[in-house]
Amino acid sequence: MIEWLKRVSLFDNLNDEQLENIVKIAHRRTFPAGTVLFHEKDLGLTFYVVLAGSIKLFTRSTSGEEKVLSVVNAGESFGELSLLDGRPRSASAQTLESTSVLELSSQAFMELLQSHFDITRGILSELCRRLRQTNEQVNDLTFLDGRTRVLKNLITMANRNGKRDGQTISMHMALNYDELAQLAGVSKAVLSDVLRELENRGVLQFGINEYRLNLAKLRG
Template sequence: MIELLKKVQLFESLSNEQLHHILSIANKQTFPPGIVLFQENDPGSAFYILLKGSVKIYTRSTSGEEKVLSLIQAGESFGELSLLDGRPRSASAQTLESTSLLVIAGHTFHDLLRNQFEITRHIMAELCRRLRDTNQHVYDLTFVDARTRVLKNVILLANRHGSRSGNVISIKVALNYDELAQMAGVTKQALSQVLRDLEDRHILTFGLNEYKLDLARLNG
């Protein structure tokens, strides 16, 4: 378990002793696909560290329309915002596949922040990154055409979650077409058209819950 924790971005600078402390205060839980971990407007009660699998963060409109905000994969964490400001959850979280998590209760999370500055610093940096991403997304929705938004989203997923071999980046994505379209802020039809074009030009190749991005062809 210590080796798994060392792969978590939040804990990359901690010693083995500190990692053992994390394990002592956390509860490991495993969930099947499709489980809602918390819903928008729920009170925040826990912080989550993803060890295996993937989770989508999303919101719903009053008419029930879903908007996927981000994809969380192994080595990432989520759920800290409502613990920090004491307000309800700003979005919902749902497992996309069989998922293992470390869950830290809210009061224990606050103790951890007080005692481990490196964790506090990392969380602050992550919140700043998300704010920048939100600002960029608002800009894209306002000024950028659908094709470019799809391309940017594909590259973003590859950069954040992919593994590179030469000019090819492979990424496993459990999101379906509807969810990918929601992340990019385009219609499913627009997404399909762009992905089909990229596939025809051999920039993207698709497998089961996986795609490969050829950077040489993308830049060619």
């Protein structure tokens, strides 16, 4: 289990002994696709580390319209904010596929932070990264056109979670078209037009729950 935790950016600065302390307070669980782990406004009592699979974080408007904020993949974590500030969840979380996670309860997690400054420092660093990412998303929605936002989202996901082989990056994709459009902040029609254009140019190739990005043709 320690080898799994070493892949989590939140714990980059921790040694094996410190990671063992995390393992001692964590519980491993596996959920089928479509499982809602928590809803927006719920009280935050659990912090999650994704071991395998993927989870979407999303909100709903008063009219019921869904907006995907981000996708959390293996080696990433979520749910810390509610544990740290004591406020309700800012978004809902739902598995996109069969997903395994480590769960850490609020009380045990806070006790861990109090006794291990390196863990606290790592979390602060991760939260700063996410704040910068949120600021960048707001900037993108303000200044970038729909085509550029779609392309930037695909490249970002490929860089974060893809596997590179020469000039090709393969990326597992559990999002459907509606969810991918929400993530990019565009309509489904705009998304379809952009993906069709990229596929025709040979920049993108689609398989079952995956896509491949050709960097050479992207730069061409």
